[in-house]
Amino acid sequence: MNLLFKHWQQRWRMPELRLLLLALIVSVSVVTAVGFFTSRVENAMQAQARQLLGGDLVLTSARPLDATYLQRAKALGLETAETISFPSMASRGDKLQLTQLKAASNTYPLRGDLKTAATPDAPSLLANGQFPARGEIWAEARLFTELAAKVGDAVNLGRSTFTLARVLTEEPDRSSNMFQLAPVVLMNMDDLQATELLSPASRARFNQLFAGKAAVIQQFQKAIEPQLKPTERVRTLDEDLASVQETLQRATRFLGLAALLSVVLAGAAVVLTSASLMRRELPAVAVLKAMGMSRRQVLLDHAFSLLLTALLAAAIGVAVGFVLQFALAEWLSQLVGKALPAPSLLPLLSGVLTAVVLLLGFALPQLLRLVNTSPMQILQGALQRPQQSLLWVGASLLLAVFGLLWLQARDWQLAGMLLLGLIVGTVLFWGLATAALRLVQALSKRVGGGWLPSLGRSRRAVLLVVVFATGLFALLLLTTVRTDLLNRWAETLPADAPDHFLINIQPAEAAPLQAFFKPHGVELNLYPMIRGRLVEINGKPVRVDDYENPRAQRLLEREFNLSSFAEFPVSNVLLEGQWFAGATQGLSIEQEIGAMLQFGMGDKLTFDVAGQRFSDTVTSVREVRWDSMQPNFFVIAAPNSMTQMPQTLITSVHFGEKKALVTELIQQFPSITAIDVGAVVTQIRSLVEQVSFAVQGIFVFTLIAGVVVLIAALQSQKAERRRELAILKSLGAGRALLQRRIWSEFLLLGALAGALAGLLALTAGNVLAYYLFDLGISLNIVPLVVSSLIGSVLVGVAGYWNLRGLLQVLPLSLLKS
Amino acid sequence: MNNTAIQTDNLVKTIPQAGRELQILRGVSLTIDSGESVAITGLSGSGKSTLLGLLAGLDLPTSGSVKLFGQALDGLDEDQRAALRLGRVGFVFQSFHLLENLTALENVMLPLELGTQTGDYTVLATQALQRVGLAERLGHFPNQLSGGEQQRVALARAFVTRPQILFADEPTGNLDRATGNEIIALLFALQEKLQTTLVLVTHDETLAARCQTHYRLVEGALA
Structure with missing residues (x-):
């Protein structure tokens, strides 16, 4: 054990192991910081939600509730x-x-x-x-x-x-x-x-x-749930706070995504670093095996070193992550004027797991190939990397990436999709980088570009372009995601988002109400609201007992809010069928309610509206954004098809600071009810701010991870570069020539990588916006130009900085070492 | 006591190359006694290094047999062969092959740490380095040492366990003549003092002449 520890300490002298540690620390820090922070925000939101419920758990019924529940809760200390x-x-x-x-x-x-x-x-x-x-x-x-x-x-x-x-x-x-x-x-x-x-x-x-400790509440809920009568149910947060939950979910996904990019980047650094670590260890292992070291000892020695590195990285990373989320939460609490509750300890585990998975999946298989190094190689001069088990390395890499994705996304499907995206991305990057370099080759042959044509055949150049492009891509994607998506997202919830719903407006009051708001520059969108109970689907009576989903049962017990109007709601998305363009018949339904109650396109629905029956066929399906703060309806009938039904009108208004106007309104229109949803709007808005701020914090990690990958890639090629420079020097190449060569190579590679990254970030950003965050498409080519410039400068400087030491050295000593 | 250190019988080694079998060794039989110094010479590609590897049990022959310390190597797996070498066999290579991240002292301590030797490893390794004249260079890393100094460290590393057999593969191949001579003088002095069996692969005839026995390999067979 002492010996293993000693060897581990000795390996510290290799820059590769230090880079490995750095890459791991970056991943663990970002994962734990985001994890802790998300957990705190989630806890805060849950606490807020519980406040909105009035307790940690609420039991509700239309009949008097049994007193035994209360006695039982009191016995548990609730x-x-x-x-x-x-x-x-x-x-x-x-x-x-x-x-x-x-x-x-x-x-x-x-x-x-x-x-x-x-x-x-x-x-x-x-x-x-x-x-x-x-x-x-x-x-x-x-x-x-x-x-x-x-x-x-x-x-x-x-x-x-x-x-x-x-x-x-x-x-x-x-x-x-x-x-x-x-x-x-x-x-x-x-x-x-x-x-x-x-x-x-x-x-x-x-x-x-009921209120008390989370564990006791859970225990209590488990105990009473089997005894609940059909009329009794436990009220949960998600059904009452759909809009807040939706925003929260989106927020945590955002953060998770940001963290994921840093982890994937750090993963690339781990792969590159462990590959160079393996190259460096190859002769050492061959010598040690010749001396009599067994395969088991080789395995133990390296596995121990890696595990200890992972644990050290985990410890440092968790500490850094914890401190960072503290700073983040502190800043946030000043922002929202509320202290966040303590985080759960779960992120600690996922931080440690991230380090271990990164090493097990990314580094260990590479180093395990060392075990099969033949000691005979040491006598044969050229050391070959053991070629077998390449398939195994690939498989373990994929498995590890999938594990990491799952750790962040906690969703098999999403993790699978992201993995597929990564594979496609890597292949795409590799293909495009090769193609771009071939193009450079072809072009430079024509104009006599000196040594440039050789780039087209160089796998090293392709690797650098791919690595830099991936790094830049992650940075760009995050930037576009942060600024672009967030802006677009914030736009859907503008500062003048409605903060009040006005309901119970009699049709006769519509004109006077518009007149009331006109001096304030507000034009109201009034929607008819008709309350109806769904009684038949395709002529078959609807029975509550036919549905197992409790939410479906509740929906059927209540009356739906139906409406009927001509203009397609801006916050909705048409999924199937056609909106009523001049049609006087048909129904447009919300997607989820259709799925829950099992009806869809072409089905005939019959509603009972205050004793009158109303039937029509579904002609379109919509997706509704419930957090839009606009009046939304499960079912909308063709315009003017429900004029005969008893109805009131509904609208939403932004009052902002003019709260006195509400009182004035109520005095003038006593039968109208104004519902203040400002609190929910404020909550969602502050959440958007919280997220944009947190993503900025995570952005720093991605930047660090990107730099680590850059250094790792350069480091992995240093030995080869050293030999190359020595040969060029011995052939008579001067310092100035070599400098020019290094600069032009890295500037060119950086620009190529930047352009590639910009192009793909633009595409990916839009795909993400569309599928993950339900936002529209936008074409912003500024990042493309900026990324080419940034790539060129960043890579040029980093490349020159990494190799400048080699320029000073005499060719002889370069060759010797 | 068995007086034979290594014995081979009709060693053949073939490797597949470009779709056909390339024969590197064609029936080599030799016996090396304990304490003997043996030189194996031949042109580049004559199979010297391959033979050395087979004698040391780093690889297995295609046919024929090798006995190391009286133990037949065929039928032993890589780890069992390694265990047989542990602490009893030393190596000196043409390109030194010191571990870059270890100091001279740490490099010399390595074989001690691998084995079951008793005693204070630091003291033993320091003494070994003193014997090769590097008492002042204990804390230096390989890239801070000259080629000759690096090969001295390699010698100290090879002899520190007092091995029964020392395999040397072109030990002066990367050194200038004067430094090479110093290294060879040191190598023989240590071999004599410790009564080590020496198997030396070289293409230098004058160096080979200093050994008690001299085998010449021509196209994979002993001449």
Whole structure:
């Protein structure tokens, strides 16, 4: 063991092993930094989502929930709360208003905060554990307006009279009930019975909220799930927060992709470095075998060295990654004004795994070929690389790349696609580089380019172009991805993204509403909203029991929001069929709902709209971006085909700073409900900012990884270059000539690599934008020009810098060593 | 005690080349006694190095047999042959083949570390380097040493385990005449002192003449 350790220490004197360590550290750092950071952002988002739910886990039912769930939770040490909400009329004098009454136990909410104001115009403050006392209610400002009441007035609910104690401005689970029409009234659970409002016929929603340690919550959920009655279900984050989740998912993919590029680049450095390491170790192994070293010892010696290197890289990389994500998160918390929760420890594991997989897959097979080095070679002068097991090396390389891709993407399909992309990319790069060099050869023969024609036959030149092009490609792709895609993405969510939905607009109010907004320069897109229940598909009655998917069941139990209009929604994508161009018949459905409820093109759907039946055939399928903040519909009927149906109108507006306008609007149009989705918009916007910032951080790693590959490639050719320069010098080539030769070779190779990289980055960026991020195509050729210049300068300088030492040396000593 | 260090019987080595078999050795039989110094000479391509490799068990013959320390090599795999050499066989090569990332001292310590020798390796290696006149160069790396100095380090490395047999492949091939002579003087002095069997491959006839036995290889056969 001591000896193995000693040999490992001695190998440190080889630049190759140090390069190997550097490449590994870069990969581990980027993987762990991104991993830790993503985990923290994810935790923060989950916490926020839980706040929006009001607890870590919410059990909900249309019937009273069994008290045993509460007892069980308390026994496990969980916090609990209960809410019952149902629509109810509130009255004051001769004024009546429909409210959404919410009776809650005084532990509510378990997560998130209640916010209240002293009067409808006063600033909103945290309730800080306060809760409506018995005999008091807190209500939304709209109730004050509707009942012409002020704080302290008495309001009747059922058989009880309550004092309007405070204005309720925010309660955590409101966003999950975005389309609620009536103002919310919060009352103490202990007052509910006396009102006599709750009867078995009430359309009430019973909730039990639970909070506690994640593991206990999971244990609890597992225990109760089998016992849930058909009417009872556990509410999860993804169903209520689709838009936030979608954005979050996109954000983490973005970061993962950025990290992946650095890892792939570092992987290339590992392959190149281990190849030169092997070349260097070849004579040593042959000598040692001649002295009597066994194959097992050779294997052990190298495997130990590599493993120790991997562990050292993992330790340093994890530490660097941890510190970096700390800085990243710290900066971010200043940006969003909120501290991020602690990360999970999982990224630590994936960091260590990345180092081990990189070495096992990329370096070990190369070095294992050493085991088969024949000691006889040492007597024969020319040392041959063992040729066998090349297939095995290739297979292990592919497997390792796939493993790394999976570690980042956590998705077999995506990892497979990326692997395929990498293989195609490498072949493409190699083919294009060879073709480009042949072209140089052909051209320079015509103009008498001196030694340049030899480049066309040089595999070394091809390797350099491929390596530089790959590095530049990764850098460029990331730059285009960061600036271009992010800009395009941000454009889909502009600063004036709607922050309010206005619903319950009566058709007669459409014109006055437009007139109300006209002075503010706003023109509203009003969409009809018709509530209908899906009753038949192709004439066959739809039964809830026919569907196993609980989400499908819920969708069928509720009424759909249908609409009917002529203009194709900008935030949608047409997947199949034709949009209604002048047609007066047909339905356009959202892709996912069609897949879930098993209907599609050509199927005839029948809806029950307030007792009237409405049937039509599906003529198109759309993909909907739910995070667009525009009104979106599962089903849209041909324009004017539903005019006879009872309907209201819906629109979305950007109020921004002009919050007072909302109050003015409600006063003028009392029946319209304004739903503030600004919080969600802000959340998504800040997420976009977070991501763009984080990608910038990761960009630095890709840059480092690119430089490491560059050095690795140059280092791997140094011995050959040394011999070549010695021969040229001994033939009488002067320093100036050699300098010129080196400069022109690397400038040319760099420019070629840059052009190649630019071309492919442009293509790949668009493919990614289209498939991965659902964004449109754009042709920006600036990167192509810039990358040729950057490639030429970067490679020229790096190449000259790497070889300049050899220019000083006398030809004799070059030959000797 | 067995007095024979190496014995071969009708050694044949062929290698496939350009679709047909090329015969490098054609039935070589020889016996080398313990403590004897043997020179093998011949023109380039006469099969000298191949024969050396077979004698040392670095490779196996196509037919015929080799006995090293009385042990037949055919039937032994690469590792078993390596185990047979370990600590008992030393090598000196034409291009020195020192490990570039190791100092002179570390290079000399290598064979000790591989084997089961007892004693303080640093002390043993230092003494070996002192014997070749490099006491002042212990911490130097190969690229900081001249060709002659590098071959001295190789000599120290070869002799440090006090091997029973030393194989030398053109030990002066990369050196100028004066340095070559110094190295040869050192080589024979050490061989004599340690009573090592010496198998020396060279094309230098005067060098071969210093050995007790002289075999000439002509087109793969002993002349």
